[in-house]
Amino acid sequence: MSDTPTGQISIDDLENVQITIGKIVGAIEKKAEEEGIDLGPTPKPGISGLRDWDYKILSRYQPVYTPVCDQCCYCTFGKCDLTGNKEGACGINMEAHQARETLLRVITGTAAHSAHGRHILHHLIDKYGRDKPIDVGPSNLIAPNTQAVTGIKPETLGDLEEVMDYVEEQVNQLLATIHAGQEGAAIDFESKILHGGMLDHVGMEVSDLAQMSCLGMPKAETDTPLVEIGMGCIDASKPVLLVIGHNVSGVTYIMDYIHEHGLEDKIELGGLCCTAIDMTRYQVENGGEPRAKVIGTLAKELKMIRSGVPDVIVVDEQCVRADVLDEAQKLSIPVITTNEKIMYGLKNRSNDSAADIIEDLSSGKEPGALILDFDTLGEVAPELTMKMAKIRDEKGIKALPSDEELQELSAKCVQCGACELDCPANLPIMSAMTAGAASDFTQFEYLHDLCVGCGRCDQACPKDLPVLNMIEQASRKLIGEERGLVRAGRGQISDPEIREEGVNLVLGTTPGIIAMVGCSNYPGGTKDLYKVADEMLKRNYIVVMSGCSAMDLGMYKNDDGETLYEKYPAKFLAGNLINVGSCVSNSHITGTAIKVAAIFAQRNVSGNYEEIADYITNRIGAVGVAWGAYSQKAIAIGSGCNRLGIPVIVGPHGSKYRRALIGKPYDEEAWKVYDARDGSEMPIPASPEFLLTTAESIEELFPMLAKNCIRPSDNSMGRMIKLTHYMELSQKYLGHMPEDWYKFVRTETDLPLAKREELLKILEKDHGWEIDWKRKKILSGPTMKADVSAQPTNVKRLCKGEC
Numbered sequence: 001m002s003d004t005p006t007g008q009i010s011i012d013d014l015e016n017v018q019i020t021i022g023k024i025v026g027a028i029e030k031k032a033e034e035e036g037i038d039l040g041p042t043p044k045p046g047i048s049g050l051r052d053w054d055y056k057i058l059s060r061y062q063p064v065y066t067p068v069c070d071q072c073c074y075c076t077f078g079k080c081d082l083t084g085n086k087e088g089a090c091g092i093n094m095e096a097h098q099a100r101e102t103l104l105r106v107i108t109g110t111a112a113h114s115a116h117g118r119h120i121l122h123h124l125i126d127k128y129g130r131d132k133p134i135d136v137g138p139s140n141l142i143a144p145n146t147q148a149v150t151g152i153k154p155e156t157l158g159d160l161e162e163v164m165d166y167v168e169e170q171v172n173q174l175l176a177t178i179h180a181g182q183e184g185a186a187i188d189f190e191s192k193i194l195h196g197g198m199l200d201h202v203g204m205e206v207s208d209l210a211q212m213s214c215l216g217m218p219k220a221e222t223d224t225p226l227v228e229i230g231m232g233c234i235d236a237s238k239p240v241l242l243v244i245g246h247n248v249s250g251v252t253y254i255m256d257y258i259h260e261h262g263l264e265d266k267i268e269l270g271g272l273c274c275t276a277i278d279m280t281r282y283q284v285e286n287g288g289e290p291r292a293k294v295i296g297t298l299a300k301e302l303k304m305i306r307s308g309v310p311d312v313i314v315v316d317e318q319c320v321r322a323d324v325l326d327e328a329q330k331l332s333i334p335v336i337t338t339n340e341k342i343m344y345g346l347k348n349r350s351n352d353s354a355a356d357i358i359e360d361l362s363s364g365k366e367p368g369a370l371i372l373d374f375d376t377l378g379e380v381a382p383e384l385t386m387k388m389a390k391i392r393d394e395k396g397i398k399a400l401p402s403d404e405e406l407q408e409l410s411a412k413c414v415q416c417g418a419c420e421l422d423c424p425a426n427l428p429i430m431s432a433m434t435a436g437a438a439s440d441f442t443q444f445e446y447l448h449d450l451c452v453g454c455g456r457c458d459q460a461c462p463k464d465l466p467v468l469n470m471i472e473q474a475s476r477k478l479i480g481e482e483r484g485l486v487r488a489g490r491g492q493i494s495d496p497e498i499r500e501e502g503v504n505l506v507l508g509t510t511p512g513i514i515a516m517v518g519c520s521n522y523p524g525g526t527k528d529l530y531k532v533a534d535e536m537l538k539r540n541y542i543v544v545m546s547g548c549s550a551m552d553l554g555m556y557k558n559d560d561g562e563t564l565y566e567k568y569p570a571k572f573l574a575g576n577l578i579n580v581g582s583c584v585s586n587s588h589i590t591g592t593a594i595k596v597a598a599i600f601a602q603r604n605v606s607g608n609y610e611e612i613a614d615y616i617t618n619r620i621g622a623v624g625v626a627w628g629a630y631s632q633k634a635i636a637i638g639s640g641c642n643r644l645g646i647p648v649i650v651g652p653h654g655s656k657y658r659r660a661l662i663g664k665p666y667d668e669e670a671w672k673v674y675d676a677r678d679g680s681e682m683p684i685p686a687s688p689e690f691l692l693t694t695a696e697s698i699e700e701l702f703p704m705l706a707k708n709c710i711r712p713s714d715n716s717m718g719r720m721i722k723l724t725h726y727m728e729l730s731q732k733y734l735g736h737m738p739e740d741w742y743k744f745v746r747t748e749t750d751l752p753l754a755k756r757e758e759l760l761k762i763l764e765k766d767h768g769w770e771i772d773w774k775r776k777k778i779l780s781g782p783t784m785k786a787d788v789s790a791q792p793t794n795v796k797r798l799c800k801g802e803c
């Protein structure tokens with residue numbers, strides 16, 4: 001063999017050697033074989049691994065592009081005018097470029113979550129070791145997204161590293177396809193978007209599994225504590241430490257220091273955004289008391305800083321305003337950055353002593369510090385907060401204008417309209433100024449909840465009026481009353497809960513899961529969330545919350561003074577309200593759907609994404625709502641739901657994501673699947689009729705929610721329940737019956753019981769259906785049959801006789 005030239009094998013030399021060309025057994029396959037895990041066909045899929053599945057769903061749900069900008073300026077050939085689907089200098093057309101823009105947003109979001117996951121994993125492995133078991137409660141399927149995508153069944157923190165390696169490699173490959181001169185087909189960018197979204201849920205899952213296992217967070221508990229929420233629950237007479245961001249790793253050191261030094265009653269610790277949610281999950285497992293308060297969402301960030309209440313601000317990563325340091329400096333609030341993703345040009349003090357850092361920041365020598373050493377951070381943040389509270393008190397720092405000043409400032413407004421033009425919420429600022437000039441501040445007060453706290457009005461004003469501060473000063477009474485309760489994030493839905501509820505979901509007798517997730521860029525204030533959740537809960541849907549939406553929901557109370565978290569129980573059951581946790585906990589929502597397929601329907605989950613997605617698409621009535629979606633992470637989360645066939649509705653601002661995925665209900669060919677029993681074709685209802693779309697108002701949203709929970713597998717009772725809600729919600733909020741209700745009727749027993757006779761008459765008269773009036777039965781008309789044993793599938797190979 002030694003003489004064999006490179007690249008050429010001489011068979012004559014291979015005496016007594018047998019070569020078998022067969023399956024190359026990789027590490028995952030080997031491990032699966034050892035553990036007796038039946039591995040599906042796509043463990044760790046590459047970019048093209050699930051392309052056939054994507055093409056299937058994209059043929060039903062076609063992309064609709066709504067460009068925000070007609071040009072591309074990615075490279076130095078440009079900028080290129082792509083108006084009217086013209087091609088740029090590199091040959092890419094408008095549609096492909098729009099899909100590329102969407103992909104860029106999706107993988108940015110995926111990278112944000114997976115970088116968070118990698119960071120927290122690194123940190124926790126350093127602290128607890130690679131062998132620390134993953135423990136997320138009474139479940140055997142502990143990592144449904146991870147297992148479905150990678151085929152890996154992780155058991156320890158160390159196992160999660162391999163999962164992250166895969167996600168990072170794929171994100172890198174996807175990022176490379178954004179480069180000029182790569183992909184040219186919109187459809188393949190779309191497939192890549194779905195791939196990125198799927199990876200996002202794996203990255204999120206890793207983050208949450210790691211932190212749930214190590215930080216004493218609730219593990220699928222249904223009675224997690226209620227946590228105070230709102231700007232009004234912060235006691236401003238105490239030193240106030242404000243934390244903003246998403247990555248709770250460093251903050252736990254601050255919380256430990258406060259706890260160990262008995263400072264809980266001496267310091268107010270409040271958080272904004274997902275870090276706040278995760279702070280309140282920290283060590284509350286098995287009845288532990290929450291150690292922090294939630295102030296609110298991103299929309300409260302600038303408002304909270306401008307109020308002057310915080311004495312120190314600690315930021316970590318994601319959704320943190322870029323001007324935190326500048327704004328804080330104006331009010332002598334030191335800022336500590338704790339994560340390399342946000343450093344604000346501050347000096348790295350990670351190796352300095354806590355005393356030196358406290359001295360430099362409290363004396364104003366430095367406006368803030370970068371502290372990457374968490375032990376130092378843990379000591380500096382609370383000690384500095386106590387010191388700064390005194391210093392800032394003595395300085396008599398004034399944050400907001402007085403009422404007299406408010407009136408004077410209002411009178412300076414020249415009604416030029418620049419602020420309104422720039423306001424992303426289109427708020428009526430000018431009339432508030434006019435009223436304010438006459439000392440009537442009620443209109444400013446009205447703006448408070450609608451204002452997303454961006455500060456664009458301030459910058460637009462030629463008179464330099466501090467519009468946001470004026471709104472906030474006028475609203476201080478309202479703000480004082482902003483005190484709600486949010487249930488601490490519970491983490492996963494457990495296997496026993498899936499066993500109990502899975503059948504009801506699949507048959508439709510539990511009408512569906514409404515997952516209200518995402519950010520706070522709402523079109524009409526925060527109360528819309530409350531209205532949507534309450535209506536759907538009363539109708540027995542399972543409402544699942546996470547992230548900023550979970551927080552804002554807790555801000556409102558009913559006439560009995562109860563928040564919805566108090567009014568509705570928190571199990572995974574019809575009519576229950578669940579907060580899974582921060583935005584990385586969104587992985588538990590898709591994880592729940594995967595678990596239904598795996599546990600209730602006993603589908604193989606490992607590396608078997610397509611079959612699982614196909615099952616979910618046809619059988620699990622679920623709709624995601626990201627009513628205030630603003631971030632790249634939100635579109636990544638949505639895209640991950642989409643690859644599993646879960647439709648997502650975004651609020652009106654979501655149209656700026658520039659593309660929707662919409663089906664054509666009138667195209668009968670698009671609404672056909674195979675019956676896996678014999679491979680024959682069967683028609684299915686046109687629901688969900690989209691995978692990603694926008695609703696303009698909550699009135700429009702309500703019937704959309706009910707309708708798009710309809711699935712082919714509904715039994716008659718389930719279909720009747722879903723149709724009843726669809727018709728009632730349409731009547732209640734739009735004032736009329738939906739036009740297409742009859743398209744979902746397969747038999748008379750699908751019809752809402754109370755209106756059956758009336759509806760049969762309409763079917764006969766308006767749609768020409770044949771009715772046996774004696775037996776009140778439909779004789780002919782429906783295009784679909786009610787057949788509970790049918791096995792709807794989009795995937796031919798899953799049919800009997802195929803392989």
Ligand code: SF4
Pocket residue numbers: 072073074075076077078079080087088089090091092180181
């Ligand atoms: S990437 Fe293509 S379309 Fe964009 S600027 Fe460059 S040449 Fe023009």
Ligand code: SF4
Pocket residue numbers: 419422423424425426427429450451452453454455456457458467468
């Ligand atoms: S701070 Fe509020 S009022 Fe001002 S532009 Fe932003 S949303 Fe509009």
Ligand code: SF4
Pocket residue numbers: 412413414415416417418419420429430433460461462463464465467
């Ligand atoms: S931009 Fe300033 S001056 Fe113009 S309408 Fe708004 S508040 Fe008044």
